[in-house]
Amino acid sequence: MRYLLALLLLTAVGKPTLNVRVFPQVSVVNLSQGCTTVLLTAELAGEESEKWYCPKVTWEFPDGTQATEESDCAPFEERDEYPRIWRRRLCAPAHPQGEAWIVYVSLSKKDVIARQEIRFFVK
Numbered sequence: 743m744r745y746l747l748a749l750l751l752l753t754a755v756g757k758p759t760l761n762v763r764v765f766p767q768v769s770v771v772n773l774s775q776g777c778t779t780v781l782l783t784a785e786l787a788g789e790e791s792e793k794w795y796c797p798k799v800t801w802e803f804p805d806g807t808q809a810t811e812e813s814d815c816a817p818f819e820e821r822d823e824y825p826r827i828w829r830r831r832l833c834a835p836a837h838p839q840g841e842a843w844i845v846y847v848s849l850s851k852k853d854v855i856a857r858q859e860i861r862f863f864v865k
Contacts, residue, residue, distance in 0.1 A: 758788035760856035762847050768863045769834075777833040778864055784847045786826040792818045794856075797849040799828045804843045834864045 762784050769778040782801070786794060796815035802808050813825050834843055842861040849856045 758794040761785045762858040762860045764860045764862045771836045777835045782830045784828045800848040802846040836864045
């Protein structure tokens with residue numbers, strides 16, 4: 743338990759990291775819609791850093807499409823707050839082979855500074 747608490751504290755105050763999650767991780771298709779709604783969340787954790795300030799967020803979906811979000815932020819020195827959490831709702835059908843769907847989330851400035859994947863199952 744102490745190890746887990748120390749790890750959480752280190753992540754919270756250390757180098758910024760990208761954490762991703764999905765809710766629910768396993769779901770069943772709504773037959774009337776042919777899909778189920780999942781909530782994808784990307785969160786920037788850790789201390790503020792100019793390198794990680796106000797990134798472009800790119801969501802890469804299993805069908806090959808992408809969605810990009812950019813914020814119009816004040817200069818780093820003049821900021822009050824800036825976006826650290828991004829959410830995207832997705833209506834996902836059952837996977838044809840019963841495997842996990844995978845969505846990639848990237849944060850970038852000029853180059854990609856972080857990239858994570860989210861896996862979830864739809865039956």
